[in-house]
Amino acid sequence: MFISVLFLLPTAFPISGTNFNYTPVAFLVVLGGTTIWWVVSANRWFKGPKVQGTAEGAVFSREEMGALLDLAAKGIRDLVQAQRDALERR
Numbered sequence: 001m002f003i004s005v006l007f008l009l010p011t012a013f014p015i016s017g018t019n020f021n022y023t024p025v026a027f028l029v030v031l032g033g034t035t036i037w038w039v040v041s042a043n044r045w046f047k048g049p050k051v052q053g054t055a056e057g058a059v060f061s062r063e064e065m066g067a068l069l070d071l072a073a074k075g076i077r078d079l080v081q082a083q084r085d086a087l088e089r090r
Helices: 002-008 023-045 062-089
Strands: none
Touching (some): 002 023
């Protein structure tokens, strides 16, 4: 955070047109554009990030969760074996 503030400061004194740091100007243009976009459009449809991995919708049964874990374990075993096979061929 501190370094971000430093990037906004002037690079030399006295400030003139040739040594002016235009970072604050660019920052304000982006901030202004984002604010206008939010007021005009996004505040009507943006609902925030979607939360994943919770039981907000339908929860997994124990059988479904067990099947998913078994599938993940098989995938890991297959990946490890493929890596071993590739290393043996070297």
